[in-house]
Amino acid sequence: MIASWPCPGPHGQSEEYAFAFDRGRMVRLLIVPALFDEANRMRRMLVDTMRLLDNAGVDSFLPDLPGCNESLQAFSAQSLHAWRRAMAQAARHFGATDVLAVRGGALVFPHTLPGLVLEPAKGGSILRQLLRARVISAREAGRQEDSAPLLEKGRTKGLELAGWRCGASLIAGLETATLQIEGQRIVSQSELGGGGLWLRAEPAAAPEQSAALAQIVLAEIAT
Numbered sequence: 001m002i003a004s005w006p007c008p009g010p011h012g013q014s015e016e017y018a019f020a021f022d023r024g025r026m027v028r029l030l031i032v033p034a035l036f037d038e039a040n041r042m043r044r045m046l047v048d049t050m051r052l053l054d055n056a057g058v059d060s061f062l063p064d065l066p067g068c069n070e071s072l073q074a075f076s077a078q079s080l081h082a083w084r085r086a087m088a089q090a091a092r093h094f095g096a097t098d099v100l101a102v103r104g105g106a107l108v109f110p111h112t113l114p115g116l117v118l119e120p121a122k123g124g125s126i127l128r129q130l131l132r133a134r135v136i137s138a139r140e141a142g143r144q145e146d147s148a149p150l151l152e153k154g155r156t157k158g159l160e161l162a163g164w165r166c167g168a169s170l171i172a173g174l175e176t177a178t179l180q181i182e183g184q185r186i187v188s189q190s191e192l193g194g195g196g197l198w199l200r201a202e203p204a205a206a207p208e209q210s211a212a213l214a215q216i217v218l219a220e221i222a223t
Contacts, residue, residue, distance in 0.1 A: 005093040007066055007086050010077045017070050018063035018090065019047060021054035027221055029053065029060040030096035030113070032087050035104030035126060036164055038198035039068065042102060045197055048210035049217070056218055063090040065108075076158065076165040080123070080173035083108040084180075098221050099184070103198055111180040116220055118187045118213070119196060123177030127151075130161035151175070185220050187213070 003020040006013050022028075031046055033039040043062075050060040066086050067075035091099070091110045099116075101109035106120035131147045138145040150159060154171035189196045192209040 003061070003094075005063060005090050007073075007089055008082075009066060009073050010082075014066070014072055016064055016066060016073075016086070016090075018061050018094070019050070020059075020061045020094070021050055022059050022061070022094070023054075025057055025059045026097070027058045028095050028097045029058055029115070029217065029221070030087070030091050030094060030099045030110070031060060031062045032099065032101040032105035032109040033062065033065065034102045034121070034198060035065070035107070036130065037162060038103050038121075039065070041200055041203050042197045044203050045206045045210050045213075046102065048205060048207065049213045052210060052214035053217060056214070058218070058221070061090065061094045061096065063087070076167045079167065079169040080108055080177055081169075084110075100217060101180075101184070106179050106181060107174075107177045109180060111182045111184070114184065114221075116185045116187050116217060117179075117181055119189050119198075120179050120181060120186065122179060123174040127171070127174040130164075130166075133162050134159070187216055191216060 001020055003018045004015045005018055007016040034042055046062060053060050064071050065083050066073040067078040087108055088110045091113060096113060099109055099113040101117045103119055103121040104126050106117045107123055131150055135145050135147055156168055158167045159171060192212045194206060194209055197204060197206055
């Protein structure tokens with residue numbers, strides 16, 4: 001089902017959406033998605049995981065980050081700080097008892113909640129991948145661009161990276177961001193089996209990975 005939640009934004013509060021299985025149960029898992037295109041590639045696997053958790057008696061919530069998917073907020077106005085505030089608000093609104101942060105979601109999840117982090121990605125690594133993709137795309141189009149000058153420009157004026165219009169604050173935040181992990185269990189891709197879905201060109205289902213992740217979540221939140 002689709003649920004809405006009140007989210008802080010640069011122009012006041014907005015209504016954002018979340019995919020949710022909510023039956024008012026005791027255990028309520030907030031899932032903080034990966035960032036940029038990785039979120040789209042992994043969404044189906046996470047939704048399938050949520051269905052399995054629902055069958056096991058766990059409520060779960062997968063909110064959109066402001067500026068992404070159906071959000072009415074502008075992506076160019078976003079920053080890691082804004083996403084952290086948003087995920088903290090989502091946790092409060094849905095009464096989350098536990099959290100699962102995915103990849104770059106480990107930079108913005110409510111780290112005071114117990115739970116898990118799947119293959120956490122550092123901000124600098126994410127930014128380098130985005131810059132590399134832009135440099136390669138420019139080369140294929142017959143233009144010469146270099147990462148260092150692009151980054152310098154991005155710190156002050158922002159940049160378009162992989163189709164995302166990133167503001168200067170988001171660029172600067174990614175460059176220096178550290179992981180927000182404070183006692184949450186780190187889950188490696190090897191525990192799920194197969195390759196990381198964030199590396200694929202298109203979104204795809206991965207039933208075996210969804211089942212493995214659901215079992216890991218259930219084992220962790222039961223302890």
